[in-house]
Amino acid sequence: MNNTDKWLNLRHSIKSCQKCEGLNSKELGTENAPGYGNTNSRIIFIGQSLCGKPCIEAQIPFTGGSGKLLDLAFEQANIEKKDIYITNVVKCHPDGNRKSEPHEIANCSPYLEKELSWLSPKIIICLGKDAWTHINPTVSRPCVKTMHSANSVTHVHFVYHPSFIMKKPKAVREEYIRNLSKVIVEANT
Numbered sequence: 791m792n793n794t795d796k797w798l799n800l801r802h803s804i805k806s807c808q809k810c811e812g813l814n815s816k817e818l819g820t821e822n823a824p825g826y827g828n829t830n831s832r833i834i835f836i837g838q839s840l841c842g843k844p845c846i847e848a849q850i851p852f853t854g855g856s857g858k859l860l861d862l863a864f865e866q867a868n869i870e871k872k873d874i875y876i877t878n879v880v881k882c883h884p885d886g887n888r889k890s891e892p893h894e895i896a897n898c899s900p901y902l903e904k905e906l907s908w909l910s911p912k913i914i915i916c917l918g919k920d921a922w923t924h925i926n927p928t929v930s931r932p933c934v935k936t937m938h939s940a941n942s943v944t945h946v947h948f949v950y951h952p953s954f955i956m957k958k959p960k961a962v963r964e965e966y967i968r969n970l971s972k973v974i975v976e977a978n979t
């Protein structure tokens with residue numbers, strides 16, 4: 791299977807997935823969106839679960855809402871969102887914006903594992919607890935860790951989810967955007 795086909799197959803598996811009761815339902819407004827962007831990106835963002843209507847309609851994670859903070863970081867880093875890879879631990883939108891259930895995270899994790907094994911990022915940005923836990927269950931606060939594999943070294947930044955930062959004062963939001971943009975620039979140099 792060539793590179794394009796494997797990504798198309800993954801996309802199809804996610805779009806037709808019915809592993810979690812009540813999720814990926816048009817009627818219930820819990821549809822999913824697969825990862826979005828450049829599969830050759832040197833930096834990938836992992837969020838917790840898909841946002842509601844704007845993300846479902848656009849089929850792009852982090853559309854509108856707290857995703858605006860990421861948009862500002864991309865702008866500062868002089869890069870377009872389509873040139874970065876962005877995905878979620880849980881590809882569906884949990885009804886009422888609730889937290890994902892452990893079984894939903896477990897059901898969806900194989901998709902993220904596939905994405906991670908096919909991408910070869912220099913930097914991973916984990917946004918929020920569910921993303922932190924997926925990559926490193928011992929992480930309980932923002933930090934940076936290095937992951938070594940046979941042929942590569944990946945720096946993983948465990949940072950707060952932008953929806954948490956949205957509620958903070960302007961100076962905190964600006965610092966968050968500035969820090970993210972610096973990491974994006976670093977990944978691409």
Ligand code: SF4
Nearest residue numbers: 807809810882897898
């Ligand atoms: S959350 Fe993931 S595993 Fe569950 S139905 Fe949605 S796509 Fe499938």
